[in-house]
Amino acid sequence: MKKDLLSIYELETADYDIIWKKAARLKKLLKEGKEHASLKGKTLGMIFDKSSTRTRISFEVGMYQLGGIALFLNSRDTQIGRGEIISDSARMMSRYLNGIMIRTFAQDSVEEFARCASIPVINGLTDLLHPCQILSDLFTIKEKKGSYDKLKITYIGDGNNVANTWIEAAAKLPIELALACPEGYDPDKQIMARGTKEAKEGITLYRDPLEAAKNADVLYTDVWASMGQESEQEERKKIFKNYQINKRILKEAKKDVMVMHCLPAHRGEEISSDVIDGPQSVVIDQAENRLHVQKAILEILL
Ligand code: CP
Numbered sequence: 001m002k003k004d005l006l007s008i009y010e011l012e013t014a015d016y017d018i019i020w021k022k023a024a025r026l027k028k029l030l031k032e033g034k035e036h037a038s039l040k041g042k043t044l045g046m047i048f049d050k051s052s053t054r055t056r057i058s059f060e061v062g063m064y065q066l067g068g069i070a071l072f073l074n075s076r077d078t079q080i081g082r083g084e085i086i087s088d089s090a091r092m093m094s095r096y097l098n099g100i101m102i103r104t105f106a107q108d109s110v111e112e113f114a115r116c117a118s119i120p121v122i123n124g125l126t127d128l129l130h131p132c133q134i135l136s137d138l139f140t141i142k143e144k145k146g147s148y149d150k151l152k153i154t155y156i157g158d159g160n161n162v163a164n165t166w167i168e169a170a171a172k173l174p175i176e177l178a179l180a181c182p183e184g185y186d187p188d189k190q191i192m193a194r195g196t197k198e199a200k201e202g203i204t205l206y207r208d209p210l211e212a213a214k215n216a217d218v219l220y221t222d223v224w225a226s227m228g229q230e231s232e233q234e235e236r237k238k239i240f241k242n243y244q245i246n247k248r249i250l251k252e253a254k255k256d257v258m259v260m261h262c263l264p265a266h267r268g269e270e271i272s273s274d275v276i277d278g279p280q281s282v283v284i285d286q287a288e289n290r291l292h293v294q295k296a297i298l299e300i301l302l
């Protein structure tokens, strides 16, 4: 039976270990300059309803490195943008492609696409979730800290797709998660309720970012206004002004705290320039790992 990656909540504990092992091996092979064409002749369709730099490049380059190809399908230039329905698109594309990656607005659309398609569907970001991002972030943490077990990850900012996915991760893995969001900008209620019930090491939502940052091993943030919320940008700058990762916040965390951001970043908003460009920041390594982890996902699913 085909497998999809729509959320990380649906993964089994054993799946994580398979992904980390494969990603580490693929990364090593690439660094050694060794060819590894495990997906020779395979094709990935990539449907984008929203902008992307990292996701597009890493999936496209990843497929190329594995011996396959990736097709960039901007929804505006396809019949999807002119109203062709999901079930027709999904069933028809399943006859051409070996897998589909979708970045869109509604999580329901990706889920419907996966139900109708007979090939694996990968969620490349929705308004609700960003599973490929957090999977590769977990890999980065493991790589840099040896393990993520019992580590305290503090997410400061908007309760968005990235925050929701961290909650799903904390429901499944032994990480302690602290979130600091301004009132009215909390993570998804259902994901939070399920997460707090199932979390192995606890999930706590704070209003005070300083309190949330106490003893953190990882400080994580993301933009205050996500794609689709551009009209709220100015208002959000006022509401979120105290939710910036900066030197003051770093003082509350552990000495060896690692600073992460999924990128793109807005320096001077959710993170100060000195911190994102400082010694504790791993954002570029973090972005690189999208490639290795997604290649592992592609190998497993395709
Ligand atoms: N972090 C991330 O998904 O980046 P892009 O929007 O550039 O793909």
Ligand code: NVA
Binding pocket: 125, 160, 161, 162, 222, 223, 225, 226, 227, 262, 263, 264
């Ligand atoms: N929360 C951001 C993540 C971008 C990678 C957005 O959805 O725009």
